[in-house]
Amino acid sequence: MNISVVGLGLIGGSMALSLKESGFADSVIGVDNKTEHVIKALELQLVDRVALLNDAIKQSDIIILAVPVDALVKLLPEVLNHVSENQVVIEVGSTKKPAVDSVRNHPNRGNFIATHPMAGTEFSGPEAAIRNLFDNKTCVLCDVQDSKPALVKVIEKMYTEGLKMRLTYLDSAAHDVHTAYISHISHICSFALAATVLEKEKDEESIFNLASSGFESTVRLAKSNPDTWIPIFRQNQDNIIDVLDEYINTLLKFKGLMLADGYDKFKDYLTQANDIKRILNK
Secondary structure, eight states: OEEEEEOOSHHHHHHHHHHHHTSSOSEEEEEOSOHHHHHHHHHTTSSSEEOOHHHHHHTOSEEEEOSOHHHHHHHHHHHHTTOOTTOEEEEOOSOOHHHHHHTTTOTTGGGEEEEEEOOOOSOOSGGGOOTTTTTTOEEEEEOGGGSOHHHHHHHHHIIIIISOOEEEEEOHHHHHHHHIIIIIHHHHHHHHHHHHHHHHOOOHHHHHHHOOHHHHHHHGGGGSOHHHHHHHHHHTHHHHHHHHHHHHHHHHHHHHHHHTTOHHHHHHHHHHHTTHHHHHTO
16 A cells, blocks of 8 residues: 655655555655655655655645645645545534535545544654554544545545544534534634743743643643644634634633622532543543
8 A cells, every 4th residue: 555645744754654664565665845854754764755746636645634724725726636546635624514515516526535533742843753553543534425435435444444543423514513522622712821921921031931731731742832723723714713602701801700709500510520531531
């Protein structure tokens, strides 16, 4: 199985590394428009060789598009223009509906599968690639009824055997609603908290000295690359704003209880919030 990975950052690089090391891929070809990424990916042995996009497509059974979601909606139709009957193209972005809509009427739509491996860190670039990043994590496959069944099976096998992931299935619109709640809101709130602290606390030494593990874990995602996240926020704006409205309402409720010395009621809300442990520890 020859696989091309277009975009050699955290996700693309980690996929390339794991697919090589698991033996699922006989050969991994790297494609990136940043020369420094290509050089680093070769240096770190994330890929076996590199190529220009059109050459990589010709040599591949699977083409993985791991590029920012705004670039993806332009790139995906172009790649599908060049695939043959048995080649399959997947993307791994954090939003789905814009990508799916960009090729909804494409003659090679059946050769495309929308996927979202739910894993990552706050770091970026080939240096951020991690061995076994995807082990025992969940990958979402979207709108599989619109893809060729034989190619869906290939990608299911790639994720379960090559990347050791669990699979779940959603339509693209539902995916974008759910990720707004469990991923996108976490990032935007982390950015907001970091910005607030930097605005109010001008003594950087105090931030460094007093920051506890709780603060560090809460603002960890604020280290993420804005070039990755601004397109995600833009593409999923309606869902994220809906989530933000609910989040802001909750913060105002908490503030009101504090101003009114309503700490018994406040405790009830915090106790209800503790139930998240039950869900996450399943």
